[in-house]
Amino acid sequence: MILNAEQLMMRETVAQFFAERAPISRLRALEHEPIDISYDVELWSDMVALGLTGITVPEVYDGLDFGWLGLGAIAQEAGRCLVASPLLSSVVMGQNVLLNCGSRAQIERYLPAMLSGDSTSTLALDEGRAFDPDSIVVAERAGTMSGRKIRVLDAPMCSLIFSVARRESGELGVALVSADSRGITASGRRLMDLHDSGSVVFEALQTETIEWLEGLDIRGGLQKTLDQATAVLAAEMMGTAREALERTVTFLGEREQFDVKLGTFQALQHRCAQMYCELELADSAVAAALVALDHDAQNTSSLVSSAKALANDCLTLISSESVQLHGGMGVTEEMDMGLFLKRSRVCNQLLGSSSYHRDRYARLNGF
Amino acid sequence: MSQDQLALFRTEVSAWLKTHCPASQRQPIVREEQIWGGRRRVFPSADAKQWFEACRDRGYTAPEWPVEYGGAGLTPEQAKILKQEMARLQCRPPLYCQGLWMLGPALLVYGSEAQKREHLSAICRGEIRWAQGYSEPSAGSDLANLKTKAEDCGDHFLVNGTKIWTTKADEADWIFCLVRTSDASPKQAGISFLLIDMASEGVSTSPIQLISGESEFCQTFFDNVQVPKANLVGELNGGWAVAKELLKHERKMMAAFDGMLEKPAMSLLELAHYAVGVDQDGRLGNSELRSDIAQHLMREQAISQLGERIYWQGKAKQSDPRLPLLMKHLGTTETQTKDELILRALGDEGLSMEDECVPEGLRKMVKQWAFNKALTIAGGTSEVQLNIIAKRALSMPTSEVKS
Incomplete structure (x- = not known):
């Protein structure tokens, strides 16, 4: 459950990189960009140059094979700076749905461009108000595919879209389409946290433009992809939570009222201590889930659900408390704490709320 | 090897x-x-x-x-x-035996050769049962405020005062105590560690009735008790160091306790199924309870995952000294959450510890619920734990009030 020397070194490099190159001001700059620009392309190409596209990719496919625990550590550092990048959409979801659901030929055909940063991809899954991978309506019928996918991360920026849909046969499939195909409209939607959650509309998309992934176990491959993405998102959330708590504790150690530092008040100390307990508790669950992914453990899904539910609850608590403990400053745009709060609520809905994951955990454990 | x-x-x-x-x-x-x-x-x-x-x-x-x-x-x-x-x-x-878990390891470090010879083998051989005398009615969380006095009378100490929460003191043969031997400041610097034979004249005990209907604990009184000087462990006024050594072992023991305690008649999930049954999909029949149980099980699992993290960090010599500080508060609170879920699931059957119409195994769980309210109090209250976390893990500034 702890990082090896290589992973530690990678984390240090990445932490320094994000601190220097991706301060929150850079995220804020996106606000002035057109709606279809969901991340800073220059920042992304530097991330590619650091090797971040290949962290979990096996060496046979020219990846670094640093494992999910390694990628989790990188996601944590990204979370500290609220970085907007295709790390989750393309590196985790796009690449892995290809690796988990594609045939060897398909992987060899599409993966190299993703690793080199020449192409990015995303996964179009959700259709309804809440995350629910078990009710997919979009389907291929009589030679065309129509329907709408929402919460498609970085949709207008990517070149390839992997869309979960029902095939003519009724079976679940993953359709690989080029984003510029006729019949596809990918739009951006900037959420309150300034990250993108776009949509993809298929309008009589011709079946000939679709390449279905040809792996042997689509359903299993999809579940694995979602588990991987959920665990990485949970790790990112831990970085966000850790940063928010650190900023808050620092603030309380500096701000004076009643002639003393606010941090000397026991009522506030206890709230911070409580948050710290929740942080390390959730962080342990996240580490366990990442390790389970690395070992392909049998109870991985259960551990992932546990990690996401605890991460949701933890970041919700820490971000709310951090705004409160910053006092009036907490609710101003002058401070970044509001962005942490908003990011928290967006992450809650992404890849499953706490209630979703508690229910899934119960189902996986026989109750 | x-x-x-x-x-x-x-x-x-x-x-x-x-x-x-x-x-x-x-x-x-x-x-x-x-x-x-x-x-x-x-x-x-x-x-x-x-x-x-x-x-x-x-x-x-x-x-x-x-x-x-x-x-x-x-x-x-x-x-x-x-x-x-x-x-x-x-x-x-x-x-x-408390002697085995707590006193012995401390004696091995701080005891004189004679003390080790006299007490250690009597503990191993099960001949002597020990009790712990730390807390006092006016020295709970503020342990250093203890007032039980050991007066130097030349060849012996004369002990007067009272100790509380002495586990099973009415069945113990000896008690290890923290006593005041000086009014020096800070208060910790005037405390000594003393071994007292409970058969000595002037020692008496009185059981404390708990809300679980049990009386695990006693109050122990010392009325002009003469204690040989040879029973002082460590240096005079150096008892706080011995107490800290012992506390380390107490925490280790609490962590290892799992296999030593009676297992409840049913696991939480078995009990919930027994109490509320399943719906037509075969799932636990009360969705709110199901969700709360899931949350509890996740947290319980995460606490052991935190323990594993601490273990692996130690093995790799990457220990984060902040993490062990969290275990007591998290663990005891979660146990209480579990007890509350048990009581909620049991409904009417969870409302009596005595009613013989309720199976004994269930009544034991109700008693455990009441007994476990002590977990967040004994061995350092949750509030003290949070103080420690704020100070040592988060380095928050110290207030004017002395800790």
């Missing part, structure tokens, strides 16, 4: 356990059948006596203590193997 030698040791230990541990002592432990030592000890059964004596003669009541003091002189690796094999074969602990 090489891996081969350890493997051989495992084979030998396993064979020895199979030969010497009677079948009745290889069952999950039941509280009434725990083997406690002491002058007035009564073995719960002939098998229990036989099992205890076999372990005693081999030093297995205190596997890591030196042989000359009644232990088996095992290395930590060997002791771990013994523990694993005992767990695998479901062997019950051969002896329960």
Whole structure:
């Protein structure tokens, strides 16, 4: 459950990189960009140059094979700076749905461009108000595919879209389409946290433009992809939570009222201590889930659900408390704490709320 | 010791356990059948006596203590193997004693040769039962405020005062106490660690009735009790250091307690199924309870994952000293959450500890619910734990009030 020397070194490099190159001001700059620009392309190409596209990719496919625990550590550092990048959409979801659901030929055909940063991809899954991978309506019928996918991360920026849909046969499939195909409209939607959650509309998309992934176990491959993405998102959330708590504790150690530092008040100390307990508790669950992914453990899904539910609850608590403990400053745009709060609520809905994951955990454990 | 030698040791230990541990002592432990030592000890059964004596003669009541003091002189690796094999074969602990878990390890560090000889083997041999005398009515969280006084009378100390929460003091033979030997400041600097024979004139105990209907604890009174000077452990006014050493072992013991306590009649999930049944999809029949149980199980699991993290960090020499500070608060609070879920699921059956219409196993769980309210108080309250976390893990500024 702890990082090896290589992973530690990678984390240090990445932490320094994000601190220097991706301060929150850079995220804020996106606000002035057109709606279809969901991340800073220059920042992304530097991330590619650091090797971040290949962290979990096996060496046979020219990846670094640093494992999910390694990628989790990188996601944590990204979370500290609220970085907007295709790390989750393309590196985790796009690449892995290809690796988990594609045939060897398909992987060899599409993966190299993703690793080199020449192409990015995303996964179009959700259709309804809440995350629910078990009710997919979009389907291929009589030679065309129509329907709408929402919460498609970085949709207008990517070149390839992997869309979960029902095939003519009724079976679940993953359709690989080029984003510029006729019949596809990918739009951006900037959420309150300034990250993108776009949509993809298929309008009589011709079946000939679709390449279905040809792996042997689509359903299993999809579940694995979602588990991987959920665990990485949970790790990112831990970085966000850790940063928010650190900023808050620092603030309380500096701000004076009643002639003393606010941090000397026991009522506030206890709230911070409580948050710290929740942080390390959730962080342990996240580490366990990442390790389970690395070992392909049998109870991985259960551990992932546990990690996401605890991460949701933890970041919700820490971000709310951090705004409160910053006092009036907490609710101003002058401070970044509001962005942490908003990011928290967006992450809650992404890849499953706490209630979703508690229910899934119960189902996986026989109750 | 090489891996081969350890493997051989495992084979030998396993064979020895199979030969010497009677079948009745290889069952999950039941509280009434725990083997406690002491002058007035009564073995719960002939098998229990036989099992205890076999372990005693081999030093297995205190596997890591030196042989000359009644232990088996095992290395930590060997002791771990013994523990694993005992767990695998479901062997019950051969002896329960506060002397074994707490006093002994502290004596090994701070005791004089004479003290070690006098007390350690009596503990291993189950001849003396010990109680702990720390808290006082006016010294709970603020332990250093203790007032029980040991006055220097030349050849002996004269002890006056009272100790509270002395576990089973009415059945104990000796008690290890923190006593005030000086009014020096800070208060910690005037405290000494003293061993007192409870058969001494002037010692009396009075049981405390708890909300769980039990009386695990006593208040112990010292009225002009004469204690030989040889019973001082460590230096005069140096008792706080001994107490801290002992606290380390208390925490270790609490962490290892799991296998030593009686298991409840049903797991939380079994109980919930028994109480609310399942719906038409075969899922637990109350969705709110289901969700709350899931959350509790996740948190319980995360607490052990935090423990694993601490363990692996230690192994890799990357220990984060902040993490162990969180365990007590998180663990005890989660146990109470579980108890509340049990009570909620039980509904009407969870409302009496005495009603004989309710199965005994369930009533024990209700009693446990009440008893476990002490978990967030004993051994450092949750509030004190949070103080420590704020100060030591988060380095928050200290307030004017002295801690």
